[in-house]
Amino acid sequence: MHVFIAGAGPVGLSAAIALTARGHRVTIADRAMGVTSESRAVAVNHNSLGLLAPSGVAQAILETGETVRTVRIMKEDALLARLKVPGQDRRWPTMVALPQSETERLMETAFERIGGRVMWGHSLVTVSQTQAGVTATIRADDTGAETVIEADLALGAEGTHSVTREALGLRFEGRQLPTTWSLADITCDWPFAEQACAVISDEGTINFLITLGNGRFRAIGNHPDVLAVVESMMRIEEVHWSNPFTVQLRVASAMGKGRIAIAGDAAHSHSPVGGQGMNLGIADAYAFADAVDAGDLAPYMAERPGAARRVVARTDRAYRLLSSTSKGARIARDTLLRSAGFVTRLLV
Numbered sequence: 585m586h587v588f589i590a591g592a593g594p595v596g597l598s599a600a601i602a603l604t605a606r607g608h609r610v611t612i613a614d615r616a617m618g619v620t621s622e623s624r625a626v627a628v629n630h631n632s633l634g635l636l637a638p639s640g641v642a643q644a645i646l647e648t649g650e651t652v653r654t655v656r657i658m659k660e661d662a663l664l665a666r667l668k669v670p671g672q673d674r675r676w677p678t679m680v681a682l683p684q685s686e687t688e689r690l691m692e693t694a695f696e697r698i699g700g701r702v703m704w705g706h707s708l709v710t711v712s713q714t715q716a717g718v719t720a721t722i723r724a725d726d727t728g729a730e731t732v733i734e735a736d737l738a739l740g741a742e743g744t745h746s747v748t749r750e751a752l753g754l755r756f757e758g759r760q761l762p763t764t765w766s767l768a769d770i771t772c773d774w775p776f777a778e779q780a781c782a783v784i785s786d787e788g789t790i791n792f793l794i795t796l797g798n799g800r801f802r803a804i805g806n807h808p809d810v811l812a813v814v815e816s817m818m819r820i821e822e823v824h825w826s827n828p829f830t831v832q833l834r835v836a837s838a839m840g841k842g843r844i845a846i847a848g849d850a851a852h853s854h855s856p857v858g859g860q861g862m863n864l865g866i867a868d869a870y871a872f873a874d875a876v877d878a879g880d881l882a883p884y885m886a887e888r889p890g891a892a893r894r895v896v897a898r899t900d901r902a903y904r905l906l907s908s909t910s911k912g913a914r915i916a917r918d919t920l921l922r923s924a925g926f927v928t929r930l931l932v
């Protein structure tokens with residue numbers, strides 16, 4: 585099969601690796617000039633590592649990333665629990681922390697090793713299909729020259745503002761959470777023995793800090809000023825990147841139509857609690873590759889919306905519990921947070 589992929593983020597690259605390794609021809613185009621330089625998703629979970637193992641990417645992630653073994657849970661200034669993350673000694677641990685920029689770099693290297701090449705600097709303009717195949721028009725961003733690509737199937741993995749999703753007329757159903765969140769990558773005087781730390785409060789704020797390796801940490805909060813919270817706990821030496829953002833809870837009305845599918849952020853968006861965004865998309869990519877192998881995208885279109893809805897619902901439930909301000913829910917939350925099982929269920 586000849587498959588056209590729009591978008592070479594972690595999801596497009598995963599699909600490209602899986603399909604090329606299985607003998608399919610892949611044309612993959614991305615409007616950026618190379619992989620992202622932003623750290624974005626920092627958690628690669630057990631499931632993603634298992635899927636990426638045959639390509640060698642999982643091993644490379646393990647060698648480059650940080651296997652977070654313990655998490656400190658605090659309620660404001662008070663220590664609530666010190667949790668050992670279960671399953672971190674398995675061949676593919678429960679979770680490895682690595683900036684997305686590094687994960688994408690390792691994926692691109694693996695793709696090139698098997699003969700692949702991303703057409704960087706090429707934006708998808710439109711995509712359409714007939715019963716016989718798909719036609720994608722891409723535009724070179726420097727010259728404006730358009731190229732028409734004929735393929736058997738197409739995958740839209742261009743993230744939240746997916747041209748493919750629009751071209752298929754699919755709705756992106758859901759809502760935006762009312763608060764502005766903030767994240768920052770910092771170098772700091774990390775005062776704890778644990779490699780990650782969650783700080784909750786009875787006012788509903790959540791802050792999460794996790795190692796990125798090389799003395800760097802990611803801080804994320806469900807309010808506009810996570811740096812102020814970090815500063816109250818430790819000395820910040822340098823802020824490398826900070827970004828306010830809003831959280832969308834959305835699932836596309838379908839994972840595609842006919843010969844054209846969508847995957848990753850093009851198809852779903854949810855609360856960052858549990859770090860599932862990129863991992864769910866990698867699972868989509870491999871499910872898509874299985875469907876291409878079987879010569880039928882119908883199982884992909886039938887099964888993946890359920891997986892997306894489950895993650896959106898689960899992470900939203902966890903978020904509402906963690907940020908709860910009612911007395912009963914706070915007691916339940918504080919009890920659950922002392923259980924390593926709760927943390928694992930969030931991560932995988």
Ligand SMILES: Cc1cc2nc3c(=O)[nH]c(=O)nc-3n(C[C@H](O)[C@H](O)[C@H](O)COP(=O)(O)OP(=O)(O)OC[C@H]3O[C@@H](n4cnc5c(N)ncnc54)[C@H](O)[C@@H]3O)c2cc1C
Pocket residue numbers: 590591592593594595596613614615616623624625626627684706707708709741742743744745747767804827829847848849850856858859860861862863865
């Ligand atoms: C600031 C930020 C912080 C984040 N933090 C976290 C986090 O802490 N934890 C977590 O789990 N997730 C996080 N995420 C989400 C995570 O980055 C995504 O879930 C993940 O990147 C999804 O991968 P994707 O390949 O589907 O989409 P993307 O990574 O968005 O990749 C899409 C690719 O498509 C390309 N593209 C877009 N339009 C076109 C077009 N028309 N033609 C061709 N190419 C196109 C883009 O250049 C990009 O390379 C964060 C995201 C952002 C933006």
